[in-house]
Amino acid sequence: MKIKAVVFDLYRTLIDDSGVEVQRENYIKESLYSLLEKNLYPVKHKEVVAAYQEMKEVMEDFHKRQVAFGAFSQVKYLAEKLHVNDHVLFHKMFDLYSMAVLHLSPKFMPHTLDALELLKDNGIKIGLISNTGITPGFALRLWLEERKVANLFHTMLFSDEVGVLKPNSLIFEIMAFCLGLAPESILFIGDTPTIDYEGALAAHFQAHLFKPEEENLYEIVAKYIGKV
Numbered sequence: 001m002k003i004k005a006v007v008f009d010l011y012r013t014l015i016d017d018s019g020v021e022v023q024r025e026n027y028i029k030e031s032l033y034s035l036l037e038k039n040l041y042p043v044k045h046k047e048v049v050a051a052y053q054e055m056k057e058v059m060e061d062f063h064k065r066q067v068a069f070g071a072f073s074q075v076k077y078l079a080e081k082l083h084v085n086d087h088v089l090f091h092k093m094f095d096l097y098s099m100a101v102l103h104l105s106p107k108f109m110p111h112t113l114d115a116l117e118l119l120k121d122n123g124i125k126i127g128l129i130s131n132t133g134i135t136p137g138f139a140l141r142l143w144l145e146e147r148k149v150a151n152l153f154h155t156m157l158f159s160d161e162v163g164v165l166k167p168n169s170l171i172f173e174i175m176a177f178c179l180g181l182a183p184e185s186i187l188f189i190g191d192t193p194t195i196d197y198e199g200a201l202a203a204h205f206q207a208h209l210f211k212p213e214e215e216n217l218y219e220i221v222a223k224y225i226g227k228v
Contacts, residue, residue, distance in 0.1 A: 001184045003206065003224055005154070006119055007127035007175055009166075009190030010140070013210050013217075014128070017106040024104040025134065028052070031096050036082065039089055043082050051081035059133065066168045070160030071098045071136035101135045101143055108147075111218040116152050118221055127175050128156040129188070131165045131195065155179060166190075167199025176203075187224055189217075 008014050033048045055077045062069035075094045084090060119126050130140065137158025144150040155178040159165040162174060176183045183204040190196025191210045200207035208220060221227075 001182070001206075003124065003187045004181050004185040005125035005127055005179050005187070006221060006224070007129055007179075007186055007188045007205070009188075009192070009196050009210075010128060010130035011106075012109070012191045012212055013189060013196075014109055014112045015106040016109050020104045020106060024100050025052075027104055028097055028100050028134070031100075032078070032093060035089070035092060035096060036084070039086075041082070041084065041089075047082065051078050054081065063131070063133075063165060066165045068132075068159045068163050068165060070132065071134070071139075074134070097134075098136050098139050099142075101139050102146070105143060109212060109217065111216050113149065114218040115221040116149060118218060118227065119225070120152055122225055122227065124225055125154045125179050125181070126152055127179060127186070128153050129166060129171055129175055130156075130158050132158050132160045137161045166195045167202065169199070169203040172200060172203030172205055176205075189220065 011017055029049055029052050033043070033045050036043045036048070055074050058077060059069040059074060072094065075090070075097050079090050079093060084093065116126060130137070132140070137156070137160050140158065141150060141156060155175060157171055157175055157178070159171065162171050164170050166172070172183065172188070176186060179186065184206070187206045187208065188196065188200035189208045189210050190200070191212055193209060197207050197209040208224070210217070210220065
């Protein structure tokens with residue numbers, strides 16, 4: 001069936017976070033500690049680090065069950081572990097935590113912008129489905145808006161907002177509904193065999209397993225829409 005939309009995975013497909021992910025997590029831990037210390041909370045640095053690591057393990061356990069454990073739940077877990085019961089301080093923690101991506105940003109994968117522009121120029125709808133971890137969907141939207149590419153996407157779905165993660169077929173079905181298209185007319189491109197490729201096929205999408213070290217995203221898109 002002719003492709004009427006191309007939907008992308010985010011990490012290691014459209015953006016590369018490998019260079020700053022660890023730095024960002026360290027920034028979050030240090031900033032949380034500084035914030036609590038400034039507000040006279042009797043918390044030790046090692047307690048913040050331990051609480052953060054525990055929270056990540058809880059998040060990963062949720063994700064193994066394909067259930068979202070979003071940024072609000074993550075910060076709530078940290079606040080409870082660190083005995084923070086002040087609502088104003090909680091919101092400061094959440095803002096600092098969720099907006100860290102705007103301070104330590106990923107970069108676009110090679111040929112991402114060219115691929116998106118090619119689709120736009122040929123009237124092909126563009127979608128995004130991303131499993132989120134520490135960075136919530138609304139912050140990723142802001143990051144994409146800052147780089148003036150958010151408007152290229154017809155629909156963006158993030159697991160912390162939808163409540164389920166890829167490869168759950170529901171998130172793909174929601175995308176097809178939002179695009180107003182039959183799943184068979186949508187191509188999904190992602191780099192993970194089970195989560196992206198098999199998940200998309202199970203939802204009756206067309207699918208391409210992207211190999212970022214070997215493939216050119218622009219050339220892949222051009223091939224599928226018949227522009228080579």
